[in-house]
Amino acid sequence: xxxxxxxxxxxxxxxxxxxxxxxxxxxxxxxxxxxxxxxxxxxxxxxxxxxxxxxxxxxxxxxxxxxxxxxxxxxxxxxxxxxxxxxxxxxxxxxxxxxxxxxxxxxxxxxxxxxxxxxxxxxxxxxxxxxxxxxxxxxxxxxxxxxxxxxxxxxxxxxxxxxxxxxxxxxxxxxxxxxxxxxxxxxxxxxxxxxxxxxxxxxxxxxxxxxxxxxxxxxxxxxxxxxxxxxxxxxxxxxxxxxxxxxxxxxxxxxxxxxxxxxxxxxxxxxxxxxxxxxxxxxxxxxxxxxxxxxxxxxxxxxxxxxxxxxxxxxxxxxxxxxxxxxxxxxxxxxxxxxxxxxxxxxxxxxxxxxxxxxxxxxxxxxxxxxxxx
Numbered sequence: 001x002x003x004x005x006x007x008x009x010x011x012x013x014x015x016x017x018x019x020x021x022x023x024x025x026x027x028x029x030x031x032x033x034x035x036x037x038x039x040x041x042x043x044x045x046x047x048x049x050x051x052x053x054x055x056x057x058x059x060x061x062x063x064x065x066x067x068x069x070x071x072x073x074x075x076x077x078x079x080x081x082x083x084x085x086x087x088x089x090x091x092x093x094x095x096x097x098x099x100x101x102x103x104x105x106x107x108x109x110x111x112x113x114x115x116x117x118x119x120x121x122x123x124x125x126x127x128x129x130x131x132x133x134x135x136x137x138x139x140x141x142x143x144x145x146x147x148x149x150x151x152x153x154x155x156x157x158x159x160x161x162x163x164x165x166x167x168x169x170x171x172x173x174x175x176x177x178x179x180x181x182x183x184x185x186x187x188x189x190x191x192x193x194x195x196x197x198x199x200x201x202x203x204x205x206x207x208x209x210x211x212x213x214x215x216x217x218x219x220x221x222x223x224x225x226x227x228x229x230x231x232x233x234x235x236x237x238x239x240x241x242x243x244x245x246x247x248x249x250x251x252x253x254x255x256x257x258x259x260x261x262x263x264x265x266x267x268x269x270x271x272x273x274x275x276x277x278x279x280x281x282x283x284x285x286x287x288x289x290x291x292x293x294x295x296x297x298x299x300x301x302x303x304x305x306x307x308x309x310x311x312x313x314x315x316x317x318x319x320x321x322x323x324x325x326x327x328x329x330x331x332x333x334x335x336x337x338x339x340x341x342x343x344x345x346x347x348x349x350x351x352x353x354x355x356x357x358x359x360x361x362x363x364x365x366x367x368x369x370x371x372x373x374x
Contacts, residue, residue, distance in 0.1 A: 004039070008044070009324055009344070050342060055088075056300075062089065075114060081304030091122050093135070095143070119157075123138070125162040150180050162187075209242070265300050309327050362374040
């Protein structure tokens with residue numbers, strides 16, 4: 001298959017009058033001319049987005065339907081907005097639900113289900129004061145059941161968000177030894193405790209600024225630790241509700257290039273006409289592009305990746321190439337899959353999207369297959 005577009009961004013440079021050759025789900029070559037027979041698309045072609053914080057989509061929430069059909073619905077929903085790979089995210093829940101979610105992801109990976117890279121457990125080992133909408137009754141220390149789940153080798157990429165003050169050093173070291181990516185979040189920890197967790201192998205911070213002890217003059221908190229840890233990656237939710245755009249700009253200036261990542265923290269409303277849902281007995285209402293309880297507590301987001309990229313360009317005044325890399329190349333590097341996705345290069349998986357000047361995704365290809373066309 002040969003495809004071309006008005007512009008192609010490879011992850012490092014812009015090309016025009018070029019052709020992408022795809023075969024067997026891979027990028028075979030990038031030719032420096034428009035080849036005969038190439039299908040011409042209008043807009044910008046770039047690598048598909050990688051979202052490692054996705055709670056649901058297509059009207060389904062992973063917590064309440066931890067099964068492969070939900071994963072299929074999530075990929076289908078988010079592909080409409082440029083996501084070609086994701087980590088389905090399980091919010092704080094029971095050990096039984098965690099096991100069911102892990103089994104669903106294991107099955108999806110065994111069947112090479114398009115777009116499913118692994119699993120993100122956001123909790124349950126969190127700080128109650130910083131729990132947000134997470135169900136407090138499920139917040140707990142790491143026990144034997146959780147250790148068994150985190151030790152599984154059939155789950156692809158494993159990511160766990162935890163509060164370092166509520167786990168032991170041995171817990172963190174065990175997770176790292178089992179190839180679990182440890183991300184700090186929903187935490188009221190001191191700067192020193194967060195730094196200690198980083199020294200033990202934690203390398204990420206979950207939804208920067210949100211549900212973490214703040215940065216102050218005498219106590220930098222988890223936020224200060226995130227900004228100071230040059231080797232750690234930080235996810236940001238660029239919907240205009242989770243953080244002020246000026247705060248995001250400051251974080252971008254503070255972090256080394258490549259360490260600030262776009263995520264959605266999206267719930268079930270993406271790719272559906274759902275206007276609300278019940279979350280562990282709490283009503284969550286969609287108000288425009290915002291999801292919150294009646295009390296005003298944010299409950300995930302109604303954000304999609306292409307909108308987040310647009311917001312990075314329009315509100316953070318970032319160059320288009322930086323905004324795109326924050327959604328594709330940098331997450332691939334964080335998750336350790338940059339050898340197979342995240343940019344347009346020969347030999348990589350043919351996960352590509354085309355979007356127009358209005359930041360609408362018009363085509364999405366996963367492993368060379370057209371899965372969305374507007």
